[in-house]
Amino acid sequence: MSGGLRPLIGGSLTRALRPLLRLVAGRADSGRRTARSAGRRRALSAGLVAATVLTTALSVWLGFEVHEQRAAEQRRQDVLAAARQSALNFTSLDYRHYERDSGNVLQGATGDFKKQFAAQTEELTKLVTGNKSVSEGQVLEAGIVRSDARSARVLVVADSKVTNTAVPEGEARTYRLQLDLVLEGGRWLTSDVEFVG
Numbered sequence: 053m054s055g056g057l058r059p060l061i062g063g064s065l066t067r068a069l070r071p072l073l074r075l076v077a078g079r080a081d082s083g084r085r086t087a088r089s090a091g092r093r094r095a096l097s098a099g100l101v102a103a104t105v106l107t108t109a110l111s112v113w114l115g116f117e118v119h120e121q122r123a124a125e126q127r128r129q130d131v132l133a134a135a136r137q138s139a140l141n142f143t144s145l146d147y148r149h150y151e152r153d154s155g156n157v158l159q160g161a162t163g164d165f166k167k168q169f170a171a172q173t174e175e176l177t178k179l180v181t182g183n184k185s186v187s188e189g190q191v192l193e194a195g196i197v198r199s200d201a202r203s204a205r206v207l208v209v210a211d212s213k214v215t216n217t218a219v220p221e222g223e224a225r226t227y228r229l230q231l232d233l234v235l236e237g238g239r240w241l242t243s244d245v246e247f248v249g
Contacts, residue, residue, distance in 0.1 A: 131199055134160065134240035135206035135231045136191045142245060143189025143212045143227060147180045162234060162241035185216040197230075204233045204240070207248070 141156040154173050158166060179185075189212040197205040208229045215222040232244040 127201070128196060128199070131196060131204045131206060131233060131240050132194050134233055134242070135204075135208055136194050138231055138233075138242040138245075139191050139194070139208040139210050139227075139229050140189050142229070143187055143210050145180060146186045147184050148186075150177050150180050160242055162236055163243040165242055165244050183216040183218070185214065187212045187214045202235050206231045206233065 138157075138160045141153070141160060145153045154169070154176065157169055161169060189210050191208060191210045193209040195207055197207055199205070208227075208231060210227045210229065212225050212227065213222050214225055227247060228249040230244075230246045230248045231242050233240045234243050235241075
């Protein structure tokens with residue numbers, strides 16, 4: 053009997069079970085492959101999510117930096133434009149239009165500078181009119197010494213041609229002005245002016 057079983061076990065039964073064993077082994081391998089494949093997909097998904105989050109954060113940060121740089125550059129341009137205009141107003145006075153010219157100075161002024169200039173307007177009007185003074189200003193250079201969101205200090209170099217009763221042919225003058233500006237009501241206004249050379 054044992055001799056009869058050996059061929060059955062070693063021969064046709066094994067051959068008959070071989071496809072079943074392959075199928076079972078294939079399913080087991082397939083299950084392992086599916087698990088590995090699912091693990092890879094999860095790792096890939098996690099990597100993509102991390103990359104997306106990182107890219108989004110980087111884009112937001114870069115956008116913020118660009119916005120800040122643009123805002124700082126715009127503030128710089130606004131400060132320089134206000135300082136140039138203030139210096140031009142201050143160095144351009146004509147006795148025939150002094151009320152208008154002094155008004156231009158006052159429109160760009162604030163604080164103590166505005167009070168002092170307004171207090172001297174009557175005396176300056178007499179002086180300018182009596183001497184028939186005309187000063188035609190021109191801003192040559194302007195540079196910011198320091199600034200923040202609410203205040204700034206600017207150095208301005210300006211030339212003017214001055215004519216009056218003493219020098220009817222005209223005389224060239226160069227001014228170096230230090231202007232302090234403050235942001236009020238969305239406008240940069242001059243709060244102090246000093247001649248520095």
